[in-house]
Amino acid sequence: RTCLAASCRVVDLSALVTASTTMTGSKPAIVVLGGSFSPVHAGHLAALERGRQLVQRDGFCVVAGFFAVAHDGHVRSKFRQRGESSELAFDAAWRLRMCNAIAESVEWLQPTPRTFGSAKECGAAMAEEFGPNITIITVKGSDAPLLTFRGEPLSSTLVRRKMRMGGVPALRRLVADRVLPAPVLEVLAELLEASNEDEGCGEGEGEDDEECEDEDEDEDECEEEGEGEGEGEGE
Numbered sequence: 001r002t003c004l005a006a007s008c009r010v011v012d013l014s015a016l017v018t019a020s021t022t023m024t025g026s027k028p029a030i031v032v033l034g035g036s037f038s039p040v041h042a043g044h045l046a047a048l049e050r051g052r053q054l055v056q057r058d059g060f061c062v063v064a065g066f067f068a069v070a071h072d073g074h075v076r077s078k079f080r081q082r083g084e085s086s087e088l089a090f091d092a093a094w095r096l097r098m099c100n101a102i103a104e105s106v107e108w109l110q111p112t113p114r115t116f117g118s119a120k121e122c123g124a125a126m127a128e129e130f131g132p133n134i135t136i137i138t139v140k141g142s143d144a145p146l147l148t149f150r151g152e153p154l155s156s157t158l159v160r161r162k163m164r165m166g167g168v169p170a171l172r173r174l175v176a177d178r179v180l181p182a183p184v185l186e187v188l189a190e191l192l193e194a195s196n197e198d199e200g201c202g203e204g205e206g207e208d209d210e211e212c213e214d215e216d217e218d219e220d221e222c223e224e225e226g227e228g229e230g231e232g233e234g235e
Contacts (some may be wrong), residue, residue, distance in 0.1 A: 026061035034068035034119025051139035068122035180206035
């Protein structure tokens with residue numbers, strides 16, 4: 001599991017649970033959405049919001065929502081099953097940062113401190129922390145309204161493809177089209193910059209190696225020339 005020391009706002013959920021029970025008489029609930037979130041997009045946020053609406057319609061008072069971010073092993077396995085390179089998956093630390101950036105901008109969402117094996121595992125951790133007085137609701141993707149982007153189903157794969165092809169400008173267009181939440185753009189832009197720096201370092205190392213090889217070839221040529229001169233002088 002990956003843990004993240006997030007500097008996001010953290011609300012005392014115990015106090016919210018008590019307040020909701022006392023003031024409204026409604027049974028408190030927490031809504032949890034599990035996923036890879038590689039990256040998180042507007043469809044994920046819509047799924048959580050839809051889950052919240054349905055739960056409140058049933059008479060519950062939703063005190064918080066969480067992204068249950070899957071750990072790296074699960075995400076890479078999922079990529080391989082789809083025939084995608086697991087190297088395209090974002091590391092858990094980046095995925096946690098993206099989800100927490102959204103949580104910072106949406107009042108009823110709470111930051112996610114670590115990765116989980118599933119939404120069910122996250123819910124179990126919440127239930128253990130807050131006891132039997134709170135109901136944990138896990139939302140599945142099929143519970144969300146079907147979102148599309150210019151006729152194509154909205155997915156993390158779509159966002160990754162746009163990012164690879166167009167970089168930050170493409171991500172800005174996705175924000176303008178309300179496909180990508182604005183807080184996620186900042187994290188992805190930082191991720192792209194870090195990736196480019198790593199690639200730049202790798203290219204630099206390769207060039208140095210080539211220069212060294214060229215120097216070795218020059219030395220070999222000098223040695224051959226020296227041998228030729230020696231033979232001429234002997235003759």
